[in-house]
Amino acid sequence: MVLAILAAVAASAATAGTKTAQAGLPSTIHIPVVMSQSGAAALPGTQLINGMQFAASQINSTKFLGKSKIVLDLNDDQSDTNVAFRDVTSVVDSKPPAFMGPGVSALALTTAGIAEQAHIPYIATEAVSSGLRPYVQRGHYIYRLTPPEFNYQDITFKYLAAHNIKSISILYVQEGAAQTEWATKTVPPLAKKYKIKILDTIPFPQTQTDFNALATRLAQEKPDAIGIASFSSQNPAIITQIRQSGYKGQLFGEGSFGGNSLVGAGSAANGAIWASDYAPFMTYPSSVAFTNAWRKAHSGADPLNFNAEGFDGLWFLAHALKRANSVDPAKVDKALEALVQNYYNGAIGKITFKRTHDAFSPGVLNMWQDGKPVRAAG
Amino acid sequence: MIQQFLNAIVLGSVYTLFSLGLSLAWGVANILNLAHGALFVAGALVSYEVARDAALPLAVMLPIAALAGGLGAVVLDVLAFTPITKRIKNEAKRERAIMLASLGAAAIIVNIANVRTHYTVQRISEKVYGIKTYFFWGLHITNIAIVILVLTLVVAAGLVGWLRRSTHGRAVRAVAFNRELAPLFGINATRLSRLMLFVGGCMAGAAGLLLATELSGFDPYFGNPFMLKAFAVVIIGGIGSVGGTVIAAYALALVETYIVGYLPSGIPFDAVAFALIILVLVIRPQGIAGVVQAERA
Numbered sequence: 001m002v003l004a005i006l007a008a009v010a011a012s013a014a015t016a017g018t019k020t021a022q023a024g025l026p027s028t029i030h031i032p033v034v035m036s037q038s039g040a041a042a043l044p045g046t047q048l049i050n051g052m053q054f055a056a057s058q059i060n061s062t063k064f065l066g067k068s069k070i071v072l073d074l075n076d077d078q079s080d081t082n083v084a085f086r087d088v089t090s091v092v093d094s095k096p097p098a099f100m101g102p103g104v105s106a107l108a109l110t111t112a113g114i115a116e117q118a119h120i121p122y123i124a125t126e127a128v129s130s131g132l133r134p135y136v137q138r139g140h141y142i143y144r145l146t147p148p149e150f151n152y153q154d155i156t157f158k159y160l161a162a163h164n165i166k167s168i169s170i171l172y173v174q175e176g177a178a179q180t181e182w183a184t185k186t187v188p189p190l191a192k193k194y195k196i197k198i199l200d201t202i203p204f205p206q207t208q209t210d211f212n213a214l215a216t217r218l219a220q221e222k223p224d225a226i227g228i229a230s231f232s233s234q235n236p237a238i239i240t241q242i243r244q245s246g247y248k249g250q251l252f253g254e255g256s257f258g259g260n261s262l263v264g265a266g267s268a269a270n271g272a273i274w275a276s277d278y279a280p281f282m283t284y285p286s287s288v289a290f291t292n293a294w295r296k297a298h299s300g301a302d303p304l305n306f307n308a309e310g311f312d313g314l315w316f317l318a319h320a321l322k323r324a325n326s327v328d329p330a331k332v333d334k335a336l337e338a339l340v341q342n343y344y345n346g347a348i349g350k351i352t353f354k355r356t357h358d359a360f361s362p363g364v365l366n367m368w369q370d371g372k373p374v375r376a377a378g
Numbered sequence: 379m380i381q382q383f384l385n386a387i388v389l390g391s392v393y394t395l396f397s398l399g400l401s402l403a404w405g406v407a408n409i410l411n412l413a414h415g416a417l418f419v420a421g422a423l424v425s426y427e428v429a430r431d432a433a434l435p436l437a438v439m440l441p442i443a444a445l446a447g448g449l450g451a452v453v454l455d456v457l458a459f460t461p462i463t464k465r466i467k468n469e470a471k472r473e474r475a476i477m478l479a480s481l482g483a484a485a486i487i488v489n490i491a492n493v494r495t496h497y498t499v500q501r502i503s504e505k506v507y508g509i510k511t512y513f514f515w516g517l518h519i520t521n522i523a524i525v526i527l528v529l530t531l532v533v534a535a536g537l538v539g540w541l542r543r544s545t546h547g548r549a550v551r552a553v554a555f556n557r558e559l560a561p562l563f564g565i566n567a568t569r570l571s572r573l574m575l576f577v578g579g580c581m582a583g584a585a586g587l588l589l590a591t592e593l594s595g596f597d598p599y600f601g602n603p604f605m606l607k608a609f610a611v612v613i614i615g616g617i618g619s620v621g622g623t624v625i626a627a628y629a630l631a632l633v634e635t636y637i638v639g640y641l642p643s644g645i646p647f648d649a650v651a652f653a654l655i656i657l658v659l660v661i662r663p664q665g666i667a668g669v670v671q672a673e674r675a
Contacts, residue, residue, distance in 0.1 A: 042497040209603045
């Protein structure tokens with residue numbers, strides 16, 4: 001029942017005029033996925049894949065593509081640029097109808113040009129840095145289904161201003177493209193907009209393991225709030241050591257706070273806020289449908305934002321395949337181009353494209369409380 | 379200023395605990411074990427798995443984590459290092475083969491850890507050791523940091539005493555001094571090498587549990603940054619030298635901490651720290667206590 005509702009919601013999205021005949025589709029449609037299953041980005045990579053596999057099972061079980069079934073061909077880019085380059089080159093040589101590209105921004109940037117030159121549609125999920133922007137304009141072959149973070153960071157600063165935060169210090173991992181962009185490009189204009197003073201912006205290397213010295217330095221600066229943009233695996237140590245230094249102010253972050261990465265910090269993370277494109281407490285109908293279906297299929301466990309993003313990516317492609325009624329990349333691209341002219345109701349809510357191939361969504365503000373994210377009030 | 383000094387002392391203890399095992403294996407067994415970071419992960423992983431089923435205290439978990447690392451090192455030695463040493467007589471080729479084998483072993487351990495941790499950060503149950511922070515005179519330190527400090531001092535002092543005073547310790551030093559001549563004095567070099575790998579693995583395993591507790595979690599790759607620092611420590615300290623390793627570990631921690639604490643934002647901390655390391659090596663290429671290295675050359 002839930003599957004049927006979900007399929008109906010998904011099918012209603014931006015697909016007016018789609019024909020039901022699937023004569024042009026083969027019985028098995030192979031969709032290559034180039035994603036990090038090992039290396040530093042293994043967590044988001046594997047969770048994105050889980051979301052895609054969940055979508056594939058729905059697409060197939062609800063016969064969304066008639067007798068055609070989607071099969072995902074997984075390629076591990078090992079979180080490595082060179083491997084991703086090799087994998088994507090090999091994938092486009094096989095002339096698939098489209099493929100799901102790497103979730104790491106740097107890897108997506110490196111490989112987008114390959115798909116572009118080969119004229120193979122590339123569905124990007126999670127690769128949220130602004131570097132992809134030139135590729136996600138109309139006329140290109142890259143379609144990003146995960147909204148870049150700068151599209152919805154305003155809600156974090158609105159919250160900070162409403163809670164009388166007057167000064168902040170920022171800590172970010174210098175090797176992270178999305179994290180560096182958040183700290184150096186997204187935060188300053190928003191802080192200015194809400195009249196919040198930035199006391200310090202401190203980059204640290206990804207090899208940093210002990211954060212006591214940084215925590216002591218930050219505590220001595222006495223900001224009202226500390227912003228953190230690190231790799232997911234670093235969050236528990238940073239947050240714990242900041243709290244151990246005696247700092248009692250507000251903590252806020254960006255996308256890396258998602259994916260249950262704060263579990264390790266225990267109660268030290270309580271009250272930390274961050275904006276995300278998806279959270280299990282979202283009330284938008286297509287989000288609720290996704291969350292319920294996921295919980296039912298996963299013994300009640302909540303989905304992560306990565307699951308939702310992977311899910312949306314593959315469902316969106318399924319809509320394009322249905323519309324194209326063909327696995328010819330040119331026809332699939334034309335169908336994708338038609339889909340982005342409208343909005344799309346996905347797991348992450350209402351996605352608009354604003355005349356680009358880039359997703360926009362309002363986002364939600366999360367607060368970590370007792371081991372899980374809850375909606376941040378006010 | 380004093381708080382940052384305290385931070386540096388704790389960090390130096392962490393570096394010491396991690397680096398000593400690598401240094402001993404390299405100096406005595408003549409094995410550059412690139413799987414040392416993975417043994418560190420193995421200690422954390424086994425602790426995590428055990429703590430999920432049984433709420434054992436840290437005093438019980440530490441030997442378990444140490445054994446996980448130590449036995450892991452022995453398995454590596456039995457399956458790879460010893461057979462390679464027996465088959466390849468050319469020293470340069472043997473070293474390269476062992477490095478490659480240890481790199482492969484590290485990949486296997488990390489991949490097992492990936493599967494067991496579901497590719498994400500996992501926290502060792504708080505029932506093993508609940509972290510408490512003590513505030514005094516404007517300073518702060520956690521109970522786990524005190525454990526790390528004390529354990530490091532005990533391990534380092536114990537190792538120095540054992541190497542200098544015991545018969546086995548003297549035999550170990552003899553093997554480090556000249557592996558070929560040692561058997562003439564009735565010393566079983568292979569067995570002693572294995573013992574040092576076991577001791578080094580035990581230290582890595584114990585450090586894995588302590589660090590995973592101090593840093594509120596671990597992932598399969600959390601040994602990698604420590605390997606980089608350990609290389610610096612071992613080379614600066616002098617390969618195989620316990621005293622040199624301890625001095626280098628605390629020196630590196632002090633430099634890093636004060637750079638992070640007081641240099642203006644935007645200066646790459648690690649680049650400055652490693653530039654200083656290069657400077658030390660230019661002035662004293664054999665390291666602080668590079669006797670073994672000089673003999674090896």
